Amino acid sequence: MHDAQSTLTLGRQYLKAIEQSEEPSIVEALKEIAPDLARMAISFAYGEIYSRPALDLRQRQLVTVAALAAMGGADPQLRFHIAGALNVGCSPREIVELMIHLVVYAGFPAALNGVSAARVVFNEKHIEVAPVTVRPSATRYEDGVAGLRAIDGAVGEGVIESLNDIAPDLGRFIVEFAFGDVYSRSGIDLVVRELITVAALAAMGSATPQLKVHMHGFLNVGGTREQLVEAVTQIAAYAGFPRAINAALSAKEVLHHRDQDRVDAGKQRDPV
Numbered sequence: 091m092h093d094a095q096s097t098l099t100l101g102r103q104y105l106k107a108i109e110q111s112e113e114p115s116i117v118e119a120l121k122e123i124a125p126d127l128a129r130m131a132i133s134f135a136y137g138e139i140y141s142r143p144a145l146d147l148r149q150r151q152l153v154t155v156a157a158l159a160a161m162g163g164a165d166p167q168l169r170f171h172i173a174g175a176l177n178v179g180c181s182p183r184e185i186v187e188l189m190i191h192l193v194v195y196a197g198f199p200a201a202l203n204g205v206s207a208a209r210v211v212f213n214e215k216h217i218e219v220a221p222v223t224v225r226p227s228a229t230r231y232e233d234g235v236a237g238l239r240a241i242d243g244a245v246g247e248g249v250i251e252s253l254n255d256i257a258p259d260l261g262r263f264i265v266e267f268a269f270g271d272v273y274s275r276s277g278i279d280l281v282v283r284e285l286i287t288v289a290a291l292a293a294m295g296s297a298t299p300q301l302k303v304h305m306h307g308f309l310n311v312g313g314t315r316e317q318l319v320e321a322v323t324q325i326a327a328y329a330g331f332p333r334a335i336n337a338a339l340s341a342k343e344v345l346h347h348r349d350q351d352r353v354d355a356g357k358q359r360d361p362v
Contacts, residue, residue, distance in 0.1 A: 094133065101137030107147060108136075108174035135327040144320035149285065151175035153321050156188060156286035157293035157328045159204035160196040167328075168204070172211045182212060182219045187277035188286055194268045195290045195300075224275050231262070234270030241273070241280065241307040249303065284308035288321055292337035293329040301337065305344040315345060 105114050120128040140150060151174050158168040172185055189204035212219055227233055238246045253261035273283060284307045291301040308318055322341055326334035 097137030098129065098133040099137070100141050101132040101135070104136040104140040104147075105132055108140075108151065108177055109170075110177045131327075139324060139327055142320060142323070144314075144316040145324065147178040148175070148180055149282075149317070150324055151178055151180060152184070152188060152282060152286055153289040153324050154328055155185065155204075156192065156289040157325055159189060159192055159207070160200055160290035161293050161329060162196075162200055162203060165203070165207055168207045169211050172208050173215065176211070176215065176217070182208075182217055183222065183277045184282075186219065186222075187275060190275065191272060191278070191283055191286060192290055194272055195287055195297075196294065222277070226271055227274070230266050230270030230274075232270075233274050234265035234268070237269035237273045238265060241269075241284065241311055242303055243306070243310060245303050245306055280311040281308070281313050284311055284313060285317070285321060288318065288337075289325065292322055292325045292333060292340075295329065295333040295336060298336065298340055302340050302344050305341055306348070309344075309348065318345075 102114065105116075106112065109115065114128070114132060116128045116131055117125075140147070145153065151171055154171045155168065155175055158164050158171060175185060176182065185208050186205065189201045189208060192204060193201040211217075238250070242249075250261040250264060253264075273280070278286075284304055287304045288301065288308055291297050291304060305318060309315070318341055319338070322334055322337040325337060
């Protein structure tokens with residue numbers, strides 16, 4: 091716990107690393123209309139949330155970019171945090187791949203708008219990005235099934251099976267396109283893919299069952315409990331407390347189920 095002055099000082103340090111400016115631009119932008127809002131943003135978002143240890147600055151910026159791009163409607167902030175992601179070590183390729191990944195969870199409009207925002211930032215920073223083309227594999231369905239099993243396990247396969255009697259082609263699209271085409275791309279690893287998926291779904295706030303599936307997926311591919319909870323906490327600054335609270339309750343349920351599964355597995359191995 092920090093006092094107000096220390097969180098403001100700490101927040102300025104984190105914001106300086108992200109914005110790479112001695113004086114935060116938000117201070118100048120809001121000084122004539124809402125200076126307290128600027129102070130709150132620096133003190134709370136950067137001084138209290140960003141200073142927490144479970145996620146590093148690169149991960150926090152990827153979470154933030156994914157959340158803002160998925161929600162839409164905050165282009166200035168999205169461009170700011172894309173630039174911030176680059177400033178703390180994320181590569182242009184990672185940003186582009188993040189936007190492509192969001193096609194699956196936020197739709198093509200969100201991904202296209204995200205790429206457009208990234209292009210503006212790249213141009214401002216005089217960054218040349220070589221386009222990467224990945225042709226669909228001839229075994230995209232098989233690749234998709236393998237990816238689905240590795241990430242979401244039986245829960246993911248259950249989702250596909252649940253669509254067989256109503257929309258079997260939708261299930262096939264999930265396997266072939268989402269996991270066969272998108273998840274198989276290089277540029278960002280599976281832990282990052284699931285981290286940004288959790289961030290996007292939590293920020294949108296309208297897909298709780300899918301959020302829980304991907305919370306499991308994040309843990310399945312090597313993410314930690316602390317990182318999961320921290321991603322949800324990060325969302326509070328950008329999507330609001332109600333969505334962060336709902337996501338935290340989903341995380342609580344997911345972690346409880348995993349703990350119970352471990353207990354049950356232990357009982358089966360060591361019957362009394």
